[in-house]
Amino acid sequence: MFPLLLAGLVGIAGAVQPDARPALPAPLRDLPWAQLNILHTTDVHGWFGGHLQEPSFSADWGDYISFAQHLHKKADDEGVDLLLIDTGDRVEGNGLYDSSEPKGRYTFDILKEQHIDLICSGNHELYKQNSSENEYSVTVPDFKGNYLASNLDIVDPKTGKLVPLAPRYKKFTTKNQGIRILAFGFMFDFTGNANNTVIQPVEQTVKEEWFQKAIRDKDVDLILVFGHVVIRSKEYDAVFKSIRGEQWDTPVVFLGGHSHIRDYKVYDKKSVALESGRYMETIGFLSVSGLSSGHNEGKDIVPASLAGPKFARRYMDNNLFSMYHHSNTNSSTFPTGKGSNVSNAIASARAELHLNKIRGCVPQDLFVNRAPYPSNNSIFSWLEKSVLPTQLATSPRASVQGKKALVITNTGSVRFDVFHGPFTRDTEYLVSPFTSGFHYVADVPLKVASRVLELLNSEGSIMTDVAKEYGLEPWMLPEPEQMNSRRQKPNADSTENEYSNFESYAPTYFGDSIQAPLHPHKSTKDDEPTPFPGYTTTDDLGRDGDDTIHTPIKFYNVPNCIQATIGFDLDLNLDLNLNPKSSPTLVETKDENGDDVVVDVVYNEFIQPWVLLALQYLGHKVNETDTKIYLEGKTMTDVISEWVEGNWGNGGRECP
Structure with missing residues (x-):
């Protein structure tokens, strides 16, 4: 860990890793700003330096920090709220984490430089005793009050006693709109964890007295369930049914992870779920309008009890072209001091670890x-x-x-x-x-x-x-992206082993595409960017969720x-x-x-x-x-x- 390194880099300008390929212009859809706005990351797996060989995902964690700072200013200027949420699996999968001794020597301090309002564990934090103890002794304190663990316990390495990894839930009020939010942070029913952690099945957790008491709180404008859980899963179905048994009319937002896909699910008219990909390829954006709150008086917002909330989503490609557009900045005005310092710290860490060898x-x-x-x-x-x-x-x-x-x-x-x-x-x-x-x-x-x-x-x-x-x-054997594929029905015109689009209720893992890494073309016709291959997501709202308009790439089983x-x-x-x-x-x-x-x-x-x-x-x-x-x-x-x-x-x- 390197707090002194960060301090020593104050004032150094820069953004994106020096070896990263620059983002390419592409047609973009705007972010659907509303009363409550959420930036969501999941399954980062150590890719804090971004994708050096893929232009569409070449922004790094420092750029994400600068981006969030600009969006926070926009939210404050407009009197709306912005929350940042991460749903786990931040370790294993990149040399920045895996090649250091001890593992994560640099990434823990890189991570904590971003203000994250709600954060939880993934299964990769739990495979080994040392990684779960790092969560308990480093990450939980770094995000004290924001880290939640509704169904996850750990053996305290000092006392030997089984204790919650972090608080079970949290109730808070947003800064600008005064929205009262009740939040829970779950882990799916994972069984491959080291024996110093205990994961209670979600179906049992929702029967616990503390959970039942929490969801009976009527002084709540929104229930926010986030976790390392696939949004189309028995775990989240159990949480949803339990909440609806007590709060039939309260808006509920779910944020998930683990399957490494872009997906959006509609539970009912007042409840939706978002999943935001993998490896810092995607920054998810979810907005909610029409929420009741203590600050609605005098504002042009219709209470949810009268009109019902409205939800919108966007899957951002993680690159500077998208970030400049969505923050209304350019190469000169985008970098912030904090973001640039983290970008430079990442570059220094990569150099110390000889990752370009x-x-x-x-x-x-x-x-x-x-x-x-x-x-x-x-x-x-x-x-x-x-x-x-x-x-x-x-x-x-x-x-x-x-x-x-x-x-x-x-x-x-x-x-x-x-x-x-x-x-x-x-x-x-x-x-x-x-x-x-x-x-x-x-x-x-x-x-x-x-x-x-x-x-x-x-x-x-x-x-x-x-x-x-x-x-x-x-699901433990193949790539996470395939974990739900066998439950889905391919189109009649798909080939035997080709990933394909599915009926509207299902996410298109198979039709989903990843940015072609090497030779995306760009057109200079009329100086207007034209689509090149990349993510083309279909979810419960249709095919307009990606911020960048791409042509599709096929996936194969x-x-x-x-x-x-x-x-x-x-x-x-x-x-x-x-x-x-x-x-x-x-x-x-x-x-x-x-x-x-x-x-x-x-x-x-x-x-x-x-x-x-x-x-x-x-x-x-x-x-x-x-x-x-x-x-x-x-x-x-x-x-x-x-x-x-x-x-x-x-x-x-x-x-x-």
């Missing part, structure tokens, strides 16, 4: 979801055909003992695309920030091992009923897991519909003596519970004590980086 030069784009799997542009095809077989073959089991192996990893272990050009130290954390190593189960009959992938990629009982008995959820081989070939017949399956073909499962051919089943440590469960389901008895480390001291991050240096290395020189 070049590992190699990538010859082509490799995509997580923007290319079909399998294909030449799929990052998963690259992993299973090139990276995993080469790097894991260095294990003594393969290189010395000559053991064959099947290597399985979940697609969720890869978090972002690899773009043509420099592969830096930062890139390795963007692609795979997790610390799981590789384990293995020795000498599994091939006829059994070859069916594990099929089970992990299926929607059969092992991935639903059986897995849930062990606290395992299918990927399986839960992929598989590579070491020491032999296994021809996989992959059915890449929503139920990916695989089966071994042209492979003998018996040797020349008639004995079973055996292989090591290798996997990244995170998915060990699923792999062991699958093996047991297939009749191969195994438990955790039967597993061993396959590649000592190597994580997926290490494996990818070492392959890049060995195959695309350029001696650390600039890429051509």
